[in-house]
Amino acid sequence: MFPEIVYYIFGGVLSFLLALFSAYSLIEKKLRATVLSFVLLLVFGIGWIGGQYYFGYPPILQLILIAIVVIFGLLFFLPFSRQKIFDYGKTTEKVDERDTMFAREEYLSDTEKYDKYYAKHPELKTVDDRIRKLPPLLSPGSRYYDEFHSGLIQALFQTIGSLTTKVDGPVSSSRDEIDPVEMTEVIKKLTLHLGADEVGITKLNPMYVYSHVGRGPETWGKPIENNHKYAIVFTIEMDYGQVETAPRIGITEEAARQYLNASLISNALASAIREIGYPARAHISDSNYQIMLPPVAVEAGLGELGRFGYLISKKYGARVRLGGITTDLPLMPDKAIQFGVQSFCEICKKCSTNCPSGAILSNNRKAVRGINKWPLNVEKCLTYWRLIGTDCGLCMRVCPFSHPPTLLHNLVRVGINNSSFARHVSNFGDDLFYGKKLRGFSEE
Numbered sequence: 001m002f003p004e005i006v007y008y009i010f011g012g013v014l015s016f017l018l019a020l021f022s023a024y025s026l027i028e029k030k031l032r033a034t035v036l037s038f039v040l041l042l043v044f045g046i047g048w049i050g051g052q053y054y055f056g057y058p059p060i061l062q063l064i065l066i067a068i069v070v071i072f073g074l075l076f077f078l079p080f081s082r083q084k085i086f087d088y089g090k091t092t093e094k095v096d097e098r099d100t101m102f103a104r105e106e107y108l109s110d111t112e113k114y115d116k117y118y119a120k121h122p123e124l125k126t127v128d129d130r131i132r133k134l135p136p137l138l139s140p141g142s143r144y145y146d147e148f149h150s151g152l153i154q155a156l157f158q159t160i161g162s163l164t165t166k167v168d169g170p171v172s173s174s175r176d177e178i179d180p181v182e183m184t185e186v187i188k189k190l191t192l193h194l195g196a197d198e199v200g201i202t203k204l205n206p207m208y209v210y211s212h213v214g215r216g217p218e219t220w221g222k223p224i225e226n227n228h229k230y231a232i233v234f235t236i237e238m239d240y241g242q243v244e245t246a247p248r249i250g251i252t253e254e255a256a257r258q259y260l261n262a263s264l265i266s267n268a269l270a271s272a273i274r275e276i277g278y279p280a281r282a283h284i285s286d287s288n289y290q291i292m293l294p295p296v297a298v299e300a301g302l303g304e305l306g307r308f309g310y311l312i313s314k315k316y317g318a319r320v321r322l323g324g325i326t327t328d329l330p331l332m333p334d335k336a337i338q339f340g341v342q343s344f345c346e347i348c349k350k351c352s353t354n355c356p357s358g359a360i361l362s363n364n365r366k367a368v369r370g371i372n373k374w375p376l377n378v379e380k381c382l383t384y385w386r387l388i389g390t391d392c393g394l395c396m397r398v399c400p401f402s403h404p405p406t407l408l409h410n411l412v413r414v415g416i417n418n419s420s421f422a423r424h425v426s427n428f429g430d431d432l433f434y435g436k437k438l439r440g441f442s443e444e
């Protein structure tokens with residue numbers, strides 16, 4: 001009887017997992033993964049179960065096959081080689097928002113900003129002039145321009161723009177004593193209730209507050225004074241199907257939709273906190289950020305920074321937009337988390353392979369203002385955006401952490417967190433089932 005019954009149980013469980021993978025892939029509209037996993041299911045079913053049923057493998061062979069599966073499972077899941085705690089380093093200087101690419105592209109020639117900025121930064125004038133000559137995002141002349149959807153996205157950003165003057169306001173003069181533990185729970189529940197998908201809290205690191213205003217309704221070049229003690233940061237999941245349209249306009253529409261949601265949540269939350277007597281300011285898109293959301297989100301325990309420079313959240317991977325507020329409301333900070341992203345990014349490099357503009361490094365990290373990271377070539381990235389007329393997002397689409405958080409993808413994430421073997425196998429598997437490189441999105 002033994003090991004035959006165990007052999008059949010293993011065969012049943014593995015067939016079930018393969019069938020599940022095939023079904024998930026079909027739902028996710030991943031044709032290659034659906035076909036490959038279905039073929040694997042057939043081959044495995046015939047070889048493992050059919051072979052035993054018709055020919056009856058000798059017990060020693062059954063035991064060897066069971067042992068191979070067990071050893072594979074142990075190597076994949078047991079925490080033999082977790083990612084070493086990664087030290088991003090400490091920021092040594094603040095970023096001036098006027099130097100960000102989104103601010104620079106707005107400096108039109110023959111304006112005061114243009115003259116002032118390039119008098120100080122002549123080395124950026126040629127590259128920025130070249131970018132500004134390209135059609136602006138969502139405008140006719142770019143590759144993926146679509147009259148209706150481009151107009152809709154512009155309308156969404158105009159709505160966000162109307163919210164940029166409502167990020168701060170008067171603080172109620174009546175203030176109750178607050179228990180930080182209870183208030184943290186209330187704030188987190190409220191943020192999720194308002195529509196966020198994940199929320200974290202951190203002490204605000206002053207190095208992540210921009211030094212000067214570069215965009216938005218406030219005076220350009222004004223020094224930013226934000227001495228709030230805490231930041232509340234949240235993610236909103238971007239729709240998987242929309243992200244799969246990258247680099248076409250669907251992903252840009254989804255980004256705009258979630259930026260609008262993030263703006264509404266941030267403004268409502270900040271307003272609610274001011275009502276109970278504590279200062280609070282929302283930081284919203286288009287562009288009224290005083291803080292750099294990705295590193296603040298990392299410190300708030302929402303995820304890790306990927307090779308492409310933005311946040312990979314534990315649950316939704318790269319498919320998120322961020323929102324945040326800063327406040328003096330007494331709260332309990334979360335701890336930063338790590339779940340294998342740094343080690344996996346060292347092997348994977350899929351975003352770099354697929355980036356049509358060559359903006360993402362495929363080699364080692366560098367120190368950028370004291371932070372250990374893979375620097376993004378923002379000029380190359382924005383040039384590609386303006387050529388195609390959308391915000392591209394191919395790097396988000398191909399990232400293995402962007403798969404939906406289904407049972408099987410979550411099991412892979414457990415392995416990636418725990419074992420170097422799993423990281424290599426998962427990287428190979430992702431290329432095999434989903435392809436290494438998407439074709440047809442070159443810069444030409």
Ligand code: SF4
Pocket residue numbers: 308354355356357358359360380381382384385391392393394395396
């Ligand atoms: S958005 Fe596109 S161009 Fe920019 S880094 Fe990602 S893949 Fe490259």
Ligand code: SF4
Pocket residue numbers: 306307308344345346348349350351352395398399400401
């Ligand atoms: S695609 Fe790969 S290398 Fe790039 S961020 Fe995602 S996991 Fe890291």
